[in-house]
Amino acid sequence: MTALLDIRDLHLSMHSFEGAAKVLSGVSLSVEKRQIWGLVGETGCGKSLTGLSVSRLVRTPPAEYTGGQILMDGTDVLGLSEPQMRALRGRRVGMIFQDPTTNLNPAFRIGTQLIDVALAAAKHDPAILGLEPGAGRRARKAAARKLAIAMLTEVGIPAAESRLDDYPHQFSGGMRQRVLIAMALIGRPGLLIADEPTTALDVSVQAQILTLLKQMVATHDMGVVLITHNLGVVAQTCTHVAVMYAGTIVEKGPIEAVLADPAHPYTQALLRAIPDRSVKRGQLQGLAGAVPNLIHPPPGCRFAPRCALARPSCLEGPPPVHTRAPGHAVACPVVEEVQHA
Amino acid sequence: MLRFILRRILLILPVLIGMTIIMFVIARVLPGDPVGLAAGPNATRAEIEALAREFGLDQPLWVQYWTYLSGLVQGDFGTSLFSRRPVATDLAAYLPATLELVFSALLLAIVVGIPAGLMAAVWRNKWPDYLSNILSVAAISMPRFFLGLLLQLCFAMWLMWLPLGGRFPIIFDPPPGVTGFYTIDSILAGDWESFWTAMRYLALPAIAMSLSPLATILRMMRASTIEVMHQDYVTTARALGLSPRLIVFKYVLRNAISASLTVIGLYFGWLLGGTVLVETVFDWPGIGLYATSAIVSQDFMPVVSVALVIGVLFVTANIVIDVLYGLINPKVRYQ
Numbered sequence: 001m002t003a004l005l006d007i008r009d010l011h012l013s014m015h016s017f018e019g020a021a022k023v024l025s026g027v028s029l030s031v032e033k034r035q036i037w038g039l040v041g042e043t044g045c046g047k048s049l050t051g052l053s054v055s056r057l058v059r060t061p062p063a064e065y066t067g068g069q070i071l072m073d074g075t076d077v078l079g080l081s082e083p084q085m086r087a088l089r090g091r092r093v094g095m096i097f098q099d100p101t102t103n104l105n106p107a108f109r110i111g112t113q114l115i116d117v118a119l120a121a122a123k124h125d126p127a128i129l130g131l132e133p134g135a136g137r138r139a140r141k142a143a144a145r146k147l148a149i150a151m152l153t154e155v156g157i158p159a160a161e162s163r164l165d166d167y168p169h170q171f172s173g174g175m176r177q178r179v180l181i182a183m184a185l186i187g188r189p190g191l192l193i194a195d196e197p198t199t200a201l202d203v204s205v206q207a208q209i210l211t212l213l214k215q216m217v218a219t220h221d222m223g224v225v226l227i228t229h230n231l232g233v234v235a236q237t238c239t240h241v242a243v244m245y246a247g248t249i250v251e252k253g254p255i256e257a258v259l260a261d262p263a264h265p266y267t268q269a270l271l272r273a274i275p276d277r278s279v280k281r282g283q284l285q286g287l288a289g290a291v292p293n294l295i296h297p298p299p300g301c302r303f304a305p306r307c308a309l310a311r312p313s314c315l316e317g318p319p320p321v322h323t324r325a326p327g328h329a330v331a332c333p334v335v336e337e338v339q340h341a
Numbered sequence: 342m343l344r345f346i347l348r349r350i351l352l353i354l355p356v357l358i359g360m361t362i363i364m365f366v367i368a369r370v371l372p373g374d375p376v377g378l379a380a381g382p383n384a385t386r387a388e389i390e391a392l393a394r395e396f397g398l399d400q401p402l403w404v405q406y407w408t409y410l411s412g413l414v415q416g417d418f419g420t421s422l423f424s425r426r427p428v429a430t431d432l433a434a435y436l437p438a439t440l441e442l443v444f445s446a447l448l449l450a451i452v453v454g455i456p457a458g459l460m461a462a463v464w465r466n467k468w469p470d471y472l473s474n475i476l477s478v479a480a481i482s483m484p485r486f487f488l489g490l491l492l493q494l495c496f497a498m499w500l501m502w503l504p505l506g507g508r509f510p511i512i513f514d515p516p517p518g519v520t521g522f523y524t525i526d527s528i529l530a531g532d533w534e535s536f537w538t539a540m541r542y543l544a545l546p547a548i549a550m551s552l553s554p555l556a557t558i559l560r561m562m563r564a565s566t567i568e569v570m571h572q573d574y575v576t577t578a579r580a581l582g583l584s585p586r587l588i589v590f591k592y593v594l595r596n597a598i599s600a601s602l603t604v605i606g607l608y609f610g611w612l613l614g615g616t617v618l619v620e621t622v623f624d625w626p627g628i629g630l631y632a633t634s635a636i637v638s639q640d641f642m643p644v645v646s647v648a649l650v651i652g653v654l655f656v657t658a659n660i661v662i663d664v665l666y667g668l669i670n671p672k673v674r675y676q
Contacts, residue, residue, distance in 0.1 A: 055580050057576065057579060057580055086582050086584065087582070088582075089579070089580055089581060089582035090580070090581035090582030090583075091582055094580075094581065095577070095580040095581065097573060097576070097577060097580075099573060102572065102573040102574065103573045103574050103576075103577045104574055104577075105574040105578070105592050105596065106574075106596070106670070106671070106672060107592075107595045107596050107669065107670060107671065108592065108595070113578075116583060116587065116591075117578075117581045117582070117583065120581070120582045120583050120584065120587070121581075121582060124582075167671040167672070169671070169672050180577070183577075183581060184581060187581070187582065
């Protein structure tokens with residue numbers, strides 16, 4: 001069975017005045033139906049770029065794909081033309097972003113925005129509207145409107161029909177994010193990329209939105225890539241997790257496996273940095289050092305300069321990936337040696 | 342919304358009254374002898390005094406002003422010293438010509454400027470953008486009357502495609518007056534020949550007046566379009582598969598246009614005031630030409646009235662723009 005999304009050894013460079021920054025270096029990730037992958041890492045590690053790459057929304061130039069593939073249902077999206085790509089966006093892969101106040105167009109009713117997305121998706125798959133092919137404009141519009149109402153109801157907007165004619169500023173932040181989820185899912189995509197969907201919301205609304213996402217995965221049989229820097233969100237929502245550091249995935253696997261048995265020194269450091277009730281003031285462990293310069297990245301393991309376990313061999317070449325348990329992969333040979341010794 | 346408009350109208354009343362006072366006083370304290378000019382070189386002292394009495398100019402200034410203001414409320418703009426015609430009659434004859442010119446110029450500027458600015462932003466840093474950049478800087482830098490002269494030289498003298506000046510050939514009757522706009526009147530009358538003639542006369546002065554606002558609207562539109570294209574909601578629209586055409590012409594356009602709207606409102610006033618020069622160059626029988634001849638003969642009633650009319654139109658235009666803001670941007674509330 002081919003995966004919904006299969007990113008294979010993706011390399012991406014960003015050209016700037018100072019040189020080419022290697023922002024993604026060999027990212028591999030495979031997402032299947034009903035899986036929710038948490039993609040975690042600190043700011044600038046490349047998690048958002050990975051998400052945007054799936055929909056090919058990264059501007060080239062300044063960016064340049066220097067290697068790898070992004071397979072969606074077996075097709076490499078990096079080889080598609082812009083019109084072919086447009087047929088996939090919203091239809092095969094939906095996206096939601098961080099700030100619900102800026103991602104809805106303030107000058108248009110939400111109904112208009114939802115209907116346009118539905119009509120665009122129906123151009124490539126008329127079945128979405130439940131009409132015979134060749135239905136008239138009027139009929140398509142009416143069907144799209146009906147679908148928009150159904151979708152809004154599904155994401156939990158009360159009195160959806162009457163709210164269709166409201167403008168975004170008439171909704172609260174959480175409601176706006178629900179509208180954006182409805183918009184992302186109205187084309188019935190199999191894959192959803194959610195880039196920090198709860199970061200701009202307050203905690204109680206966060207929980208509601210995450211619950212909604214889980215429901216949507218169950219009812220629509222989707223796969224999700226949830227990009228976040230919040231391990232709490234991952235633990236609460238995801239079935240799998242991939243930890244990114246400086247453009248590489250250092251550890252990935254089923255959520256229970258990774259959280260119970262974090263293997264990579266960076267994952268361990270991340271988990272240690274989460275405040276906990278038992279930790280006394282001043283005892284929280286941060287991570288010394290800074291993210292490496294990606295224009296001249298360290299040879300070998302990118303985490304080595306900050307790693308307590310690092311040894312000279314770590315700086316020689318890219319760390320080989322070990323399978324620690326079924327599905328649980330770690331890009332660090334040293335941990336294995338230390339633990340087996 | 343209605344309350345908002347009413348309030349705006351009430352607020353401009355003091356502005357207009359202040360304007361009449363300033364205009365009235367300035368026109369009368371200026372050095373010169375308008376009555377003597379109007380009476381002619383051979384008039385006797387007694388004749389001049391009689392004329393001054395006839396027009397009430399022997400009264401104290403505040404009495405004159407009160408007479409003027411109470412006439413104004415009833416639609417009486419006073420009487421021209423020279424032609425002895427009521428100024429209101431003259432305005433009714435000349436104002437439509439000016440408005441036709443100003444509206445055509447503005448329409449041309451909007452119809453060309455907004456799409457061109459949008460295109461310049463879409464093809465940013467490619468040749469259409471550079472070309473529009475060069476042309477708009479040239480258009481903004483060129484004085485209108487000089488541009489008018491160049492157009493006359495090129496299209497009327499050398500190529501002989503268009504008439505040199507005027508509004509309609511003297512030997513023909515203009516279309517029956519309904520709106521006073523010859524182009525619209527000839528359409529209403531179904532007279533296509535007159536329409537074509539009116540358009541030919543309108544073309545050069547309208548182009549001369551439109552280039553500067555056109556260039557400004559274009560640059561404004563380009564800048565705001567570029568800004569809007571970087572907004573998150575444009576990324577979302579792209580991410581969900583909307584076509585670039587729909588995104589630019591529907592979703593970006595409406596957000597980008599409001600900055601240009603301000604410019605359009607300001608340019609309406611600028612064009613009204615600026616008709617004086619262009620109407621003189623093109624011999625266009627509008628209020629600009631009317632005011633110029635009145636100024637030369639120190640005939641102050643027409644001058645004050647023209648200034649007042651321009652003021653009223655300018656303020657009205659800005660109220661219209663404010664209302665349009667609300668239609669485009671639902672977040673604008675009228676309070």
